[in-house]
Amino acid sequence: MNHFLSVHDVNDLNALVSAGLAAKKTPFADQHLGQNKTIGLMFFNQSFRTRISTQKAAENLGLKVISLNVGSDSWGLEMEDGVIMNGTKAEHVKEAAAVIGRFCNIVGIRSFATLADQAADYAEQVFHQFRKYAGVPIVNLESATRHPLQSLADCITIAEFKKTQRPKVVLTWLPHIKPLPQAVANSFSEWMHQSDVEFVITHPKGYELAPEFAGNAPVIYDQDEALKGAHFVYGKNWSSFSQYGQILTEGRDWMIDDAKMSLTDGGYFMHCLPVRRNLKVTDSVLDGPQSLVIEQAANREWSAQAVLREILLSL
Template sequence: MALAPRHLISLSDLDDGVLDEVLELSARLKRRTGRGELAGKTIGMLFFRGSLRTRASLETAVLQLGGSVVNLTAMSDFWELEEREGSVMDGRAPEHIKDAAAVLSRYVHALAIRPAPLGNSWDVDRRDERIRAWAKYATVPVMNMESSLWHPLQALADVLTLKERLGDPRGKELAITWVHSPTPASPSAVHSLLHAALRFGMRVRLAHPAGFELDGGVLSEAEDLARASGGTLRRELSLEEAVRGARVVYARSWQSLETYGNPTLTASQRSRHIGWRIDEKLLASGQDAYLMHAMPVRRNVEVTDEVLDGPRSLLYEQAANRLPTQMALLVNLLR
């Protein structure tokens, strides 16, 4: 009987031992090229919304391991898919995810999916039903290339970057700070980083304006992870309180879940906090603090040029680490 495929929807799908294995292999792959570990294997990549770093880094990872890639983009390469079980398909979608996943599983050895949120209700989008439907129906591993709730591929690169700069991250101070942007991102990268940092026993400080709280379920799980690892989580801090004495400042603009689905209210709420920005004076209040950001970053809105182009910025290094961590993950999932 065939074993069920191993999926990666969030980092919780990797236990501590496997996570350590992936990070150790990532470090080795930075020092050498691939050795054909994916020779004869094909990875299918499906994008239901745009991507720059994820698409380029994951495709490069497959190619450097000797594999091949099938890239499909919604609207240009295929059509809308139905994900509801038992639905009467007399609407716009001509095909069900069940059928698409079953067929594509016969062509490729793994599927990497970047689903699009519906964008109307956080209670609905936080369930990540679309990526979970692919995992349910596929007979090959499914990798999450960023859903509404999680961005595990970014978190792997983030953790590798933290370990390279800090050594053992346990007990080190990490400030996760909201910053203003006219186009805020999903909280997925911050959710994944928060859990990853606490699994490694970091002392995390979380800063954001009122109304920009992270998902309640994610925060509850984060508290559990902190208790289990000996890490700590301090919440509801000001930007200055979070950064003061921190070793790493992770800046990110994320959507308000309080006004999710209402762009008018969201824009009004966000406009009251344009002062939430990282500049040199603020970063200098850290303990020789490094800056991290998942990108894309709006220069001189989220972070000043002086910081981004300065010696404490790890953004390019962080982005570069997407490559070896994804190579290591592919080797682990497909071995």
């Protein structure tokens, strides 16, 4: 693996899931791989799980870790080519990427959607520029449109808990008070399309994901109908793609509770965290035996380790 920006950088998804599960069993078996190598983690946005799990995974592999909060630790970066830099951005990504690529063997980047400009967000300029100029492998720590380390952790979790060969997985929109990016939903959908599952999406009308992410998954606008027989219920809020970045409906009746879960086939509840309790999903579901949210988060360490391991092997 060279870069890890999306599922399209993965050669063999099953092998990567297996590598994650192997890392979970013997976390320090590959500690020599990262010896005398360094990963730089650049955060354009806040991070809790991703920050910690990626650092943990890197150190499990013997890597040194350098973390940087862009814009507070250092300065803002200009992403556009050809501009006269007489504004607030003191440094161009051409230099910043090339320089960090000289100091670090791998560079992880987190840069969220602004939700102000669909075309700009979906162009993923930050990642394209870093991939172009850093000269080293780039790892997506959540971009405007994707969160592949989360999606891989989700696949690992499903692999651990599935009871049937081809489980039914339902991605369901949940209510929220703020407009959120589509990244996690996009990415999960993209990874499910590469997995041996029956994949269904449910959301209120107007929340259709971008076609390149939704793919040919059935979209059901009746949540109860969609949940029937589910083995895994994957909850997430996202703002509208077509009316970009907008909240179209309060949707309080889309919150997952015990009654909704009882429609499933003893299904598990999944969510990438953070999750707003009693707004997106009830305490009773989150605290019940069917919730996988902590296991999912814990698997972030093993998804990062599987990815970094494969990158290190190809350096």
